[in-house]
Amino acid sequence: MKHITLLYPEGLCNLSTIACIVGTVEIFATANNYWMRAGNKQQFRLVVAGTTPKEQFIHKLVALNPDTYIKDIPKTDLIIIPSAMPGEKTAARQEMFDWIRRQHKAGAEIATMCSGAFILAATGIMDGRNCSTHWSNADKFRSMYPAVHLYSDKLITDENGIYTNGGAYSFLNLVLYIIEKYYDRQTAIFCSKVFQIELDRDSQSAFVIFTGQKQHGDAMVQQAQAYIEKNIDEKISVEDLSSRFAVGRRNFDRRFIKATGNTPLEYAQRVKMESAKKALESTRKTINEVMYDVGYSDVKAFREVFRKITGLSPLAYKNKYNREAVSEH
Template sequence: MKHITLLYPEGQCNLSTVACIIGTVEIFARAGDYWKQQGNKHKYKVVVASTAPKETYIGNLVSLKPDVYISEIARTDLIIIPSAMPGNPTTDSQAMIDWISRQHKAGAEIASMCSGAFILAATGIMDGRSCSTHWSYADKFKETYPDVHLHSDKLITDERGVYTNGGAYSFLNLVIYLVEKYYDRQTAIFCSKIFQIELDRNSQSAFAIFSGQKQHGDDMVQKAQDYIEQNIDEKFSIESLSSRFAVGRRNFDRRFIRATGNTPVEYAQRVKMESAKKALESTRKTVNEVMYEVGYSDVKAFREVFRKVTGLSPLEYKNKYNKEARAGY
């Protein structure tokens, strides 16, 4: 029988951590029952492991008691890191990070859920690898772990036995993905039906809310960001924008990228698309009306940028999120 360790990261837990742990335990238990019902032998043992014998109430609502302590686990086949609040490592969390590193060197695969990617990245294992995390943590993650290739649009990454996923309750999609990896496709389909989790979701782009990196201290870039955000309907060139702030185009680009993580063009596109998304979600405006309001006159260009940002066409997005549009009003 193989061994799966679900970590309980003391000191970094919130209610999402609890949800990840409980959801994973329940789905893997149901997968195991289904597997045995098909005439197979029991395949995996799942345990919840922590670094020390602590029970802390989370949100004054619930506490979790681990099955074992990581010091008792000599060898495991898969480590699952749940969502966890990013922060400076404590003595306990550092012990967990060191244990993850040792287990990975011994051949264990690893999966992180949501902001659990911060714990995984702290091991150094993710350097040079692809990774995902909750879109709202993308800027903080890039700043903290610049050697990791973050793909915050992806729901799941799978690279050489290391799995990561996007944010919040999309951990359920990762669990189904792991069930297919560790059992088979039919078991994954069964679990997806029982728990009503969509199979094969691969993007979190449609859920992202763009707010822009503002905590960078570059006054010129801040003014440029403000100008872009206050003139969404304007179609302007980056040359005209840089000259507005008396900065050469090359230097303007360099400072903007360093401060925000986006090129000026990308930033303007994200701001415009965020405004378009809100209009499509909450108004009866047509796609063309919204397009003109955010400074586009070319339907094809607007659709291409919108799909690049959200993973959906403008009409698909409107039908998905606008209740009145779905009802045919």
């Protein structure tokens, strides 16, 4: 029988941590019961393992009683790290990082949920690998762990036994993904129906709220960002933008990418599409009106950029998020 360790990293938790742990335990129990009712032998044993023997209430609301502690687990086959931030380094946290490294070296697979990716990245295991985390943590993650290849649009990554998840309550999709891998497709379908979780979601793009990376010290880039955000209705060329700030085009591009993680063109597109998304969500404007408002005159080009950034067409996005638009049909 294989062993699954669901980490309970005391001192690093929030309510999302508890949700990840409780949800995972319940769905795995349902999968196991379904599997055994079909006449199969139990394949996995899941335990919730604490990192320190110290009970800690989260938001003065709830505390978990772990089944065991990581120091008492000599070997496990899968470690699941729930939503949690690594925090300042302490002896107890170093012990947790060392335990994760040892288990991985011994062959354990690892799955992270949401900000749990920060804990795994802190061990060095993620260096050079692909990773996802919650879109709101993307800038912070990139600055802390530049050696990790972050894909903040992806809902799930799967690379040689390392699984990561986009974030928040989409941990449910990661649980189904692992259940399909560890049991079978039919068991995952059963759990998706019982818990009413949509199967096979692969993107968090439609949920991203773009605010732009502003936590950098390049005053010229900050001015360029402000100009782009103030002139959403204009068709801005990078040549015009770089000359406006009296910087050569190549040097402008280099500084902009270093500061924001986006090229100037990508940044302008993201700012424009964020404005378009808000208009489609909350106004009665037509697709063409929204398109003109954000400086596009070519419907095909607007649709292509919108779909690239959100994963949906403008019409599909409007129908998904604008209740008034849906009621008009």
